[in-house]
Amino acid sequence: MNPIRTDHEIPRYALNPLDGAGNSMFQVVEGTGQLPSQQDALLIPHRKDYYFLAYVRDGNTRHWVDMTPYTLKPQTFYFTIPHQVHLKEEVGPMYGTLVAFTEEFLALDDNRLLKKLPIIQNPYNGHELLLSARDIAFVEETLAKMTAEYQYPADWQHEMASAHLRVLLIYLSRLYTEQFTQAQQQVDRQLVKRFQSLVEARFKELHQVADYADLLHLSAGHLSETIKQQSGKTAIELIHERLVLEAKRLLFHTDHSVKEITARLGFEDASYFNRFFKRLTTRTPVEYRTSIREMYH
Missing domain, CATH: 1.10.10.60 (Homeodomain-like)
Incomplete structure (x- = not known):
């Protein structure tokens, strides 16, 4: 994990190729309880220079994204976009699947439409998606297919892995719209009430x-x-x-x-x-x- 030295206050980390697999644009990693390398770098505020998805099967460490704290919940999906600020309070084991991809990956011809998806644009600056039993089954099945394609070379490997990622992102965008739009509408309604109260008073x-x-x-x-x-x-x-x-x-x-x-x-x-x-x-x-x-x- 090498910092990009363009931001002197908060370091940004690029997506580095993993040994023997993947590239600097798209990666899939299975979290099996191992601790991340360069742990100290995660304990200071930093940015990821790429999109990061994490399906957590088990884990309970606490971290911050921008100004909001999160404690990992089992069978929950987490996501970040470039330029959000991350900070871990501690580094602990995590079991699940991690997916990362860059702006360059989204710029490929087959992926350009993904830029319009809510989970990619992230207008509400979100990070956590809660999953129902039906959602868990779909997410785990799709991630298993993606991981299999990513780990075992075969004809059209990249196309198949990317196709599974597109399906996953569309599905997660539906959840994003449902969860964040409803939550934001509640916030907005409260804002209208506060505004009307202020108008009445002043x-x-x-x-x-x-x-x-x-x-x-x-x-x-x-x-x-x-x-x-x-x-x-x-x-x-x-x-x-x-x-x-x-x-x-x-x-x-x-x-x-x-x-x-x-x-x-x-x-x-x-x-x-x-x-x-x-x-x-x-x-x-x-x-x-x-x-x-x-x-x-």
């Missing part, structure tokens, strides 16, 4: 999406996209709707002047507030007050 002083994004420690773009996906409305639309609702309440139920309402809602300029209100309701504040009170009486 809409009179904060009128911009960026203001709320700062409070939530998010980018304005990510906040807007999430709100749109979960509510069907943009974040700025929800802020504006809350402002207009309060303006209508004040116009109908109080005798505050438009200038006073402008100040109460955090607008500095009454003429701007007039334009804002008309753009969202098609009427000026005075026109709205007149029409709604005529309806009431």
